[in-house]
Amino acid sequence: MMNAETFHPAPDRQRKYLGHKIVLAVLVYTLLVASLVTGVQIYRAYQTALSNLEQRFTEIENSYLPSLAAGMWSVDVPRIEALLDGIAKIPDVGRLHLRGELNDDWQRKHPAHRQVLLAREFKIIYREGSDTFDMGSLHVELMAQDIQARMWDTAKSIAITTTVSLLMSALFVLFIFRRWIERHLVKTAKYVQQLDLTNLDQSLQLDRPNSEAQDELDLVVYAINSMRSSIQSDMKKRDILDQELALYREQLEQLVAERTADLQSKTMLLESKSEELILQNRELDAYAHTVAHDLKQPVSNLMGASNLLNAENLELSAEKNRMLLISIQQSSKKMHAIIDSLLLLARVRKDDNLPLEKISLEHAAHEAYHRLSALAAERYAQIHFSGHWPAVQGNEQWVEEVWANYLSNAIKYGGDSPQVEIGATDLANGYVKCWVKDSGGGLSSEQQDQLFEQFVRFHPAAAEGHGLGLSIVQRIVYKLGGEVGYDKGMHGGSVFWFTLRSA
Structure with missing residues (x-):
């Protein structure tokens, strides 16, 4: 639809005449x-x-x-x-x-x-x-x-x-239209186009004989002149009201501006303080549970190895001593890496420009598997690596934590002698889908809706933990530019997945 601002009359040689x-x-x-x-x-x-x-x-x-x-x-x-x-x-x-x-x-x-x-x-x-x-x-x-x-x-x-009859009739229709209608429509259009607030006193008059019976053109002229008179009357009333409101407007605007600025300043300060306190409390709570959740196994390994080395009546071979020392060293490195990861995770909230590097998904997955080898042996779990393993953009320690969490859940909740399959698949949108498939009973729709929330545990008696793992996974993957999700397996079980940008 054309309005007054977008309509521009064409020159006579380009205009499409209505009569034609x-x-x-x-x-x-x-x-x-x-x-x-x-x-x-x-x-x-x-x-x-x-x-x-x-x-x-x-x-x-x-x-x-x-x-x-x-x-x-x-x-x-x-x-x-x-x-x-x-x-x-x-x-x-x-x-x-x-x-x-x-x-x-x-x-x-x-x-x-x-x-x-x-x-x-x-x-x-x-x-x-x-x-x-x-x-x-x-x-x-x-x-x-x-x-x-x-x-x-x-x-x-x-x-x-x-x-011949048609041509004669058409020419007659064209003559009548131009004589009785077209020239009056053109004059009306020019009048309306030139009408503005500065010339409302001039009325529209058509060059045609006066008649007591009004036709459609007379109705159009009457409507335009009535509109002009109404606008003129409204303009006079508006001028009077503007003069009366001018004094009040200046005082009110000044008062409102002062009060608004003061309220906005106080509101922004309170909102920023409130959000900051809420985020800090959540982060501190999550860090405390995360330290207890992730450091428990390396600390246990460290304490067990040190107790064996300090035992007075236990004679160990040199090879066994060396293996215990290596275990202590690996556990110490893992604790150090977990603490570094937590510190880096704490900085994520303040630093959105996280540097990403090209990493090997397979290496991160194998590192997570080695961390959980004792748990897998305890549960008689069979873990299979399958498919193509492309390189991705991310942080190796964070990606290892994601793999470790998914693998740990698959081993714990995959049923008796769980069968676990781990792999990666290239997607058409430039991302890589990483997945862990288990042989458990799967999750209901209600459980899937709460899957990545903090402190939610669906099987408290099945394994120890605080319900933080999947919420941490979600935070890590989102910061790495990917997504997390859950699907039911075609033949039962669960498929936990996350995506990362391909390198």
């Missing part, structure tokens, strides 16, 4: 109607012509066949020839073929005969008293050339007459 469009519409409609009427008339004329042609057969049958039978009975060849010549001269007859009972043969053909319109075969019967004798047959063909020519002449005559 109306005339064209009238012409097209009348041409269609005239074509239909002309077709009906031509069809009726054609049917009439066919009916007249049937009379040709009746004339031949009644006027010529008895004489032909008598001539063929008496073997009067000149008479037969004369009768055939007479039939051939009948209008629309194109070809004659007379065959006698003694294989006599006579033919006549009109020079213009090309196309057969109607044809009929007549039996020639000679009667003498009560006896009848078969003298032969007469084949008559009526040609289409004459009737087609007559139909074409009729069509041309109707078309010329209709076209």
Whole structure:
């Protein structure tokens, strides 16, 4: 829809006049109607012509066949020839073929005969008293050339007459439209286009005789002038109200601005302090549970190895001592790495520009598997690595934590002797989907809705923990630019997945 700001009148040479469009519409409609009427008339004329042609057969049958039978009975060849010549001269007859009972043969053909319109075969019967004798047959063909020519002449005559009538009517309609409507519409459009708040005193007047009976153009002029008067009256009232409100507006604006600025400053300060306190409390609570959750196993390994080394009555071989020391060293490194990871996780809230690097998904997955090898052996879990392992963009320690959490859940909740499959798949959008599939009982729809919330545990008796693992996974993956999710396996079990950007 065009409004006053987007509408621009075209120059006269480019403008599409409404009168021309109306005339064209009238012409097209009348041409269609005239074509239909002309077709009906031509069809009726054609049917009439066919009916007249049937009379040709009746004339031949009644006027010529008895004489032909008598001539063929008496073997009067000149008479037969004369009768055939007479039939051939009948209008629309194109070809004659007379065959006698003694294989006599006579033919006549009109020079213009090309196309057969109607044809009929007549039996020639000679009667003498009560006896009848078969003298032969007469084949008559009526040609289409004459009737087609007559139909074409009729069509041309109707078309010329209709076209001339239509053109005269269209020109008259165009003249009437331009005289009675178009020039007044143009003047009205120019008036409305030039009308603004500075010239509301000038009314619209059309150059046409006054009449007591009003038509549509008078109604348009009346509506425009009424609108102009209404706008003019409203403008005067608005000026009076503006003058009265001007004094109050300045005072109110100043007062509102002062109060608003003060309230906004206090509100922003309170909101920032409140959000900061809420986030800090959540982070501190999550860090405390995370330390207890993630450091428990390496601390236990460290304490067990140190107790063995400090035992007085226990004699260990040098190889066993070396393995215990290596275990202590690995546990210490893992604790150090977990603490570094937690510190880095604490900085995520303040630093959104986390540096990402190209890492190996398979290496991170194997590191997580080694961390959980004791748990897997305890639960008799079978872990299978499958598929292609592409490189991704991320943080290796964080990705290892994600793998470790998914693998730990699959081992704990995968049923008796859990069968766990771990792998990665390239996606078409430039990401890599990493997944862990277990053989457990799966989760209900309600459990899936709460899956990645903090401190939610669906099977408290199945394994130790605080319900923080999946919420930490979600935070890590989101910061790495990926997504997390859960699907039910096609043949049972659960599939936990996350995505990372491909390297």
